[in-house]
Amino acid sequence: MQAIINFILDLFKGLESVKYGKEILVFIISIMPVLELRGGILASSLLGIKPITGYIISIIGNFIPVPFILLFINKILELMGKSKIKWINNIAKWLNNKVDKNKSQIVKYGYIGLLLFVGIPLPGTGAWTGCLIASVLGLDRKKSFIYISCGIILASVIMMILSYGILDNLI
Numbered sequence: 001m002q003a004i005i006n007f008i009l010d011l012f013k014g015l016e017s018v019k020y021g022k023e024i025l026v027f028i029i030s031i032m033p034v035l036e037l038r039g040g041i042l043a044s045s046l047l048g049i050k051p052i053t054g055y056i057i058s059i060i061g062n063f064i065p066v067p068f069i070l071l072f073i074n075k076i077l078e079l080m081g082k083s084k085i086k087w088i089n090n091i092a093k094w095l096n097n098k099v100d101k102n103k104s105q106i107v108k109y110g111y112i113g114l115l116l117f118v119g120i121p122l123p124g125t126g127a128w129t130g131c132l133i134a135s136v137l138g139l140d141r142k143k144s145f146i147y148i149s150c151g152i153i154l155a156s157v158i159m160m161i162l163s164y165g166i167l168d169n170l171i
Contacts, residue, residue, distance in 0.1 A: 004035065005043050022047045023057055030061025033128040037062035037152060038121045038159050045163040055160055062127050062152050069131035070141045070148075077136070098129060099136045106133050111147040114139070118151025121158055127151065 008029060015021040026049060030040030037058045044054025080092035102124075106113045118130035127148055134144035 002042060002046075005029065005039050005046065008035075008039075009043060009046065016047070022049055023053065026054055026057045027061045030058040031064055034126075036126045036128060037156055038126065041156065041159040042163045051160060051164045054164075055156060058159075059152060059156055062156075063149065066127050066131055066145060066148055066152075069128060070135055070144060073132055073135045095132060096136070098124070099133050102129065102133055103137060106137060106139075111139070111143055114144060115147040115151045115154070118148050119154030119158070121155050121162075126155070 009016075009025065012025055012028075015025050018024070022044075026040045026044045026047065029035050029043045030037050032039070040058030040061055041054055044058060045051075047054075049057075077092050077095060080088050080095075083089055083092075102117065105117055109116070114130055114134055117125050117133070118127050130148045130151060131144070134141075134148065
C-alpha cells in the first residue's frame with residue numbers, strides 16, 4: 001500500500017505547495033476505495049502532518065461515502081449488471097464475487113463480523129467493502145452504519161499506531 005500512496009503523493013506533488021494542500025491530499029486518499037482511511041493516515045504520516053490532524057481528516061474522508069454506498073450500491077450494481085458495456089458488467093461481477101468471497105464471515109458473526117471486517121486493516125477490507133457486503137446481504141442500514149462506523153474507528157486506531165509509530169513511543 002505504501003507504494004501506491006507514494007505514487008499518488010508524487011502524482012499530486014504540486015498540491016503540497018498550496019495552503020492546506022497536504023491535508024486536501026490526505027482527504028482525497030481517505031475517500032477513495034481501496035486506500036480509504038488506511039491510506040489517508042499513512043499518507044498523513046509520510047507528509048509530516050500532525051497525527052491528530054491526519055487522524056481527523058482521514059476519518060472524515062472515510063465516513064463521507066458510507067451512507068451513500070449503503071443507500072445506493074444495490075441499485076448501482078443492478079444497473080451495472082444490465083449494462084451493454086462489457087467492462088462495466090465485469091466490474092459488477094468482480095464486486096459480486098468480492099461479496100461472495102467475504103460474506104461467510106459476516107453471516108457467521110453478524111454485525112460484529114462486519115465491525116471486525118471493516119476494522120482490521122487487511123488488504124481487501126474496509127468501509128467500502130463492508131458497505132457493499134452489508135447492502136448485498138440486505139442487512140439493516142442503520143445498524144450497518146453504526147457497526148461500520150465503529151470499524152472505521154478501530155481501523156483508525158490501529159493505523160495510527162502503525163503509521164505514526166505510536167507503539168514505538170509507548171515501549
